[in-house]
Amino acid sequence: MKRNFEAKILKDLTLAVENYDSQAVESICNTAIAQNLDPVQGIEEGLAKGMEEVSRKFEAEEIFLPELIVAGEAMKKGIRILEPHLEASRKERKNIGKVVMGTVAGDVHDLGKQIVSLLFFIAGFEIQDLGINVPAERFVEAVRKLQPDMLGLSALMTTTIPQQKHVIDALRSHHLREKVVVMVGGAATDEEWAEEIGADGWAPNAVLAVKEAKALMRRE
Amino acid sequence: MAQPKLEFLTAEEVESIHLTSLKILEETGVIFPVKEALGVFHERGAKVNHETGLVKIPPDIVEEAIAKVPPQVTLFARDPKYDVPVQKDTVTFGTIGNATHVLDLETGERRRATNRDLADITRVIDACQNILHLEPQVTPQDVPKEASYQYSWATTLKNTVKHVRLSAHGKDGVQDGIKMGSAIAGGQQALKTKPFISFMALIPSPLAHDPTVCEGFMEAARLGFPIWFESGPVAGASAPVTLAGALALNNAEVLSGIVLAQLVRPGTPVIYGSFLRIMDMRTGNVSISSPEFCIFRPCIASLARYYKMPSWAGVMLNDAKIIDCQAGYEKALSALMSALGGVNLLCGMQLDNEHIVSAEDMVVNDEIVGAVLRILRGFDVNKETLALEVIDEIGPRGVFLRSRHTMDHYRRELWSPSITERSTWTEWKAKGEPDMWKVARERTKKILKTHEREPLSHQVASELDAIARQAAKRLVKT
Ligand code: B12
Numbered sequence: 001m002k003r004n005f006e007a008k009i010l011k012d013l014t015l016a017v018e019n020y021d022s023q024a025v026e027s028i029c030n031t032a033i034a035q036n037l038d039p040v041q042g043i044e045e046g047l048a049k050g051m052e053e054v055s056r057k058f059e060a061e062e063i064f065l066p067e068l069i070v071a072g073e074a075m076k077k078g079i080r081i082l083e084p085h086l087e088a089s090r091k092e093r094k095n096i097g098k099v100v101m102g103t104v105a106g107d108v109h110d111l112g113k114q115i116v117s118l119l120f121f122i123a124g125f126e127i128q129d130l131g132i133n134v135p136a137e138r139f140v141e142a143v144r145k146l147q148p149d150m151l152g153l154s155a156l157m158t159t160t161i162p163q164q165k166h167v168i169d170a171l172r173s174h175h176l177r178e179k180v181v182v183m184v185g186g187a188a189t190d191e192e193w194a195e196e197i198g199a200d201g202w203a204p205n206a207v208l209a210v211k212e213a214k215a216l217m218r219r220e
Numbered sequence: 221m222a223q224p225k226l227e228f229l230t231a232e233e234v235e236s237i238h239l240t241s242l243k244i245l246e247e248t249g250v251i252f253p254v255k256e257a258l259g260v261f262h263e264r265g266a267k268v269n270h271e272t273g274l275v276k277i278p279p280d281i282v283e284e285a286i287a288k289v290p291p292q293v294t295l296f297a298r299d300p301k302y303d304v305p306v307q308k309d310t311v312t313f314g315t316i317g318n319a320t321h322v323l324d325l326e327t328g329e330r331r332r333a334t335n336r337d338l339a340d341i342t343r344v345i346d347a348c349q350n351i352l353h354l355e356p357q358v359t360p361q362d363v364p365k366e367a368s369y370q371y372s373w374a375t376t377l378k379n380t381v382k383h384v385r386l387s388a389h390g391k392d393g394v395q396d397g398i399k400m401g402s403a404i405a406g407g408q409q410a411l412k413t414k415p416f417i418s419f420m421a422l423i424p425s426p427l428a429h430d431p432t433v434c435e436g437f438m439e440a441a442r443l444g445f446p447i448w449f450e451s452g453p454v455a456g457a458s459a460p461v462t463l464a465g466a467l468a469l470n471n472a473e474v475l476s477g478i479v480l481a482q483l484v485r486p487g488t489p490v491i492y493g494s495f496l497r498i499m500d501m502r503t504g505n506v507s508i509s510s511p512e513f514c515i516f517r518p519c520i521a522s523l524a525r526y527y528k529m530p531s532w533a534g535v536m537l538n539d540a541k542i543i544d545c546q547a548g549y550e551k552a553l554s555a556l557m558s559a560l561g562g563v564n565l566l567c568g569m570q571l572d573n574e575h576i577v578s579a580e581d582m583v584v585n586d587e588i589v590g591a592v593l594r595i596l597r598g599f600d601v602n603k604e605t606l607a608l609e610v611i612d613e614i615g616p617r618g619v620f621l622r623s624r625h626t627m628d629h630y631r632r633e634l635w636s637p638s639i640t641e642r643s644t645w646t647e648w649k650a651k652g653e654p655d656m657w658k659v660a661r662e663r664t665k666k667i668l669k670t671h672e673r674e675p676l677s678h679q680v681a682s683e684l685d686a687i688a689r690q691a692a693k694r695l696v697k698t
Contacts, residue, residue: 064501066456106432108424111457115504158320158359158368166697187575188320206504 009037010046013078017050020067022074029081039082047078051122065115072118095126097149097217100142102130103186104155104163112186112206113154119206120152120213136163136170143176149220150181150213153199161188165197181216185209221598223309226560228515229522237464237519238526241472242279244427249276250476251428254435260483275476282475285482291528293446293489295353295565296414298404299381304352304565306491306530311559311596313589314567315345315582316534316574317355317372317387323542323571323578325664328657330541330576333358335375337579342379344579344664347671348586350593353383353565355420357577367692370396374684377404377417378676385448385567388419388436396691398443403683404676418446422495423473425453437477441484448532448565449477452495454506459496463512467519470496478529491565492524493532500539508537508573509550517554518561525562532565533558536585541572543581543657551585555592580660583667587639594635605629639663 009032016024025047032042054071057063101117103109110132121127128146130138143151151171155161164184171177183201184194194202201216203209229237252258253273262268267276295304304312322333322341341357356372363371369389376384377400386397397417398408405411421437424430437447451473453459455466474492481488496516500507507513517533524531535558540547558566569585570577599605610625620626639659641648648654654662675681 061502065499065504066461066501108428108430111454111499111504111506158318158361158365162365162697 005035006037006041009035010041010049013042013046014050014053017047017071017074017078018053020054020070020074022070022077025074025078026081029078033081033085039085042082043079047075047082048124051075055122068122069115069118072122076121096124096214098126098128098146099150099152099213100128100130100139100146100148101152102134102139102142102154103132104153104160104167105133105135106163107155107157107160107186108132109154109156109186112156113152116152116154116185116206116209119210123210123214125150125213136167139167140170140174140176143171143180144174148180149217150183152209152213153182153184154186155184156186156188158188161186161193164189164199168198181220183209183213183216221600223562223596224560224598225562226518226557227522228518228561233464234522234526237468237471237523240465240468241475242282244469244472245277245282245476246279247276248427249274250473251275252434252476252480253429253431254438256438257429257434257480260480264483277476277479281483282479285479286475286527286529288482288486289478289492289527289529290487290489291530293491293530295383295418295446296416297353297381297383298416300414302352302382304383306564308525309562310530310564311562311593312352312565313350313536313555313585314353314383314385314565315351315355315357315569316537316567317357317359317385319358319570319575319577320361321572321576322358323576323581325579325661328542328661330572332361333577334362335360335371338372338375339379340668341577341579341582342376343671343673344582344667346380346382346673347667348582350586350589351382351569351582353385353567354380355385355387355567357570363688364692364696366695366697367688369393370688370691373397373400374688377401377684378681379673381673383416383418385418385420388421388433388440388447390432391435391439392691392694393432394419394436394439394443394445396687398445399687400684403680403687412444415445418448420448420450421477423449423451423477425451425458425473426469427473427476429477434480437481438484441481441488444485444488446489446491447477447481448491448493449474449481450493450495450532450534451477452497452534455496455498455512456501457499457506461498463515463519466496467516467523470494470520471523490529491532492520492527492529493534493565494520495534496520497534505539505573507539508534508568508570509539509554511553513537514554514557517558517563521558521562521564524564530564531562532567533563534568535563535566536568536588537574538571539573541576543571543578543584543660547571547581547584548588548656551588552592555588556595559592559596579668580657580664583639583660583663584656587637590638591635591640599633605633 058068153164181200184199201212203212251273261275322337356376359368401411401417402408419440459466459469535554536551538547538550
């Protein structure tokens with residue numbers, strides 16, 4: 001009986017994400033907690049499954065970005081409700097890496113970084129987004145405090161891509177460079193530039209950024 | 221015949237967009253992350269949150285500022301032959317700046333832009349008869365990056381006599397630009413009387429000014445230079461996806477800048493503009509050449525006319541990567557719609573979503589603009605043009621090519637293309653089957669070989685270079 005009930009909750013969570021329905025996600029998650037459902041199961045067998053289907057549809061071009069993003073937000077909402085209960089169940093959500101993202105100092109371009117962050121999140125990375133116009137010191141600080149596996153630096157302008165180099169140099173001078181994989185991106189960058197400044201990875205768009213990030217994580 | 225005009229919006233619809241924008245400004249507010257700006261708003265009685273920088277501007281302040289904007293402006297040129305007086309029905313074309321790559325003139329391959337490319341592209345534009353004002357088209361990638369604005373300004377000013385628009389890139393940047401202009405004009409006063417430079421102020425959407433640009437345009441206003449305002453909301457990403465909502469947001473943002481400029485110095489010449497565009501929902505790229513992009517342009521013109529301000533908009537921009545069929549249709553649609561919509565100053569001419577500029581593409585643009593301006597001119601209906609007498613004289617089975625009337629009128633009535641292919645298949649085959657890109661490339665090489673302008677004196681040129689070098693010294697962190 002309990003089993004059936006759990007199965008139903010998981011299925012409903014999956015469907016709620018597939019239906020882009022964050023209100024449903026919220027209320028089902030609350031029920032799940034009230035019923036002591038395993039939060040890890042809720043995330044992995046419920047929410048993430050729905051997201052998988054949504055991602056499949058996105059790659060098949062059955063749906064476009066707005067659906068993907070709204071589904072991603074719904075999933076985020078669910079995770080935010082379930083996560084605090086992870087500790088109680090002494091389990092951890094599998095995530096494939098922790099990423100700190102940000103747009104460099106002097107640059108307010110936000111859209112590309114947001115899409116990359118979201119796809120990272122959907123792919124199973126834990127994401128900490130520092131926002132836009134982020135000075136090098138704040139990146140260094142975040143690497144020291146949060147100890148991410150990867151740092152993602154977005155910059156879209158000729159005048160601001162040197163900041164990506166400053167961040168990498170600053171990591172070096174704080175002896176933190178070896179502790180973190182650095183990916184750079186944004187319209188003004190290219191592979192050559194990434195190499196020139198000593199970044200570990202680069203990608204031209206969000207989908208390839210996820211691929212590259214996964215590859216980099218494996219190499220680590 | 222009056223200039224044909226395309227209106228998407230009724231008077232009531234313009235009014236409701238305006239009222240929505242006023243509400244946005246009054247209730248949601250706009251962020252001005254510059255202390256001085258907050259001071260100015262505070263003093264005039266707007267609701268200012270000094271911590272967050274959020275300013276809520278009541279309608280009376282907005283209306284008062286709108287009324288102070290001069291309805292006309294002249295874009296002066298270093299050579300007065302190219303002065304552009306902007307009046308109610310003016311429609312002229314120019315360029316926007318800051319692409320990072322070029323298509324190599326020899327190979328057609330995409331590569332990083334150099335300072336030399338910028339000089340060449342500028343000279344080609346200088347030679348194009350229908351492109352009348354410009355912004356440094358590319359950001360050279362082989363100069364100190366942090367001072368790339370200053371380097372690109374120096375190069376552009378050295379290679380054209382037409383009006384040049386600079387970015388309002390900070391107080392220092394604006395001062396650098398004015399120093400360059402003054403060096404050419406022979407003093408700041410001379411430059412100020414006939415400013416052949418002006419400044420572009422872009423307001424990041426949604427509803428938050430950029431500190432550098434905000435400081436920059438305040439300085440330009442203080443010093444009395446014309447300012448082009450724009451915001452570039454991306455409908456569906458940084459603005460509502462509904463076209464009406466995107467227009468209302470865009471309008472609020474542009475007005476917020478204009479209000480500040482008028483508060484800083486009442487009567488500052490400003491140009492009401494927009495870079496409103498959409499996000500392509502499949503790729504997540506910003507499309508700068510969609511049908512919706514075309515619809516926005518006449519609406520922007522309607523709003524500017526409503527405010528009695530000169531208008532400008534981004535146009536002839538391509539998602540297309542190279543000079544192909546897609547590029548052609550994108551350019552033609554947006555140019556024609558914007559011209560018929562009555563936008564005064566139409567600026568653009570870049571490929572690959574603003575990343576690529578190519579010198580030969582300017583020759584293509586020049587051609588398309590020629591055709592568009594011809595359409596815009598319409599035709600006269602009078603005794604002479606109705607040609608009753610000629611018809612009677614030539615009569616049934618006659619040939620009008622023989623008539624004096626044809627010779628007298630064809631130059632005005634018919635547009636003569638310059639690089640458009642109109643010969644027969646056989647003739648085209650004999651020429652080696654060139655497509656338009658190839659023809660434009662040959663024309664461009666010829667321009668680069670032959671186009672001469674009176675150069676700046678050696679002394680003035682090196683003064684411009686010195687200003688750029690000093691900026692690099694100031695800005696490049698070691
Ligand atoms: C939209 C836009 C804006 C908007 C930004 C709105 C917002 N909230 O983000 C606004 C209007 C605010 C804006 C402002 C300016 N902009 Co702008 N802008 C653009 C535009 C058209 C699109 C950028 C965008 O959002 N693209 C869509 C996203 C999805 O793509 P993306 O950012 O490239 O991101 C993708 C990849 O690059 C990659 N990626 C991105 N980040 C990262 C990070 C990592 C780690 C990885 C792996 C991958 C990755 O994945 C993303 C998703 O696929 C570009 C031109 C262009 N086509 O790129 C110009 C452009 C970048 N802007 C430019 C300029 C000059 C400016 C201004 C300085 C203009 C001015 N004179 O004031 C200001 C800058 C203010 C500032 N201090 O930053 C120039 C830069 C030129 C140069 N020489 O470097 C460009 C190229 C346009 C041009 N030719 O003039 N801009």
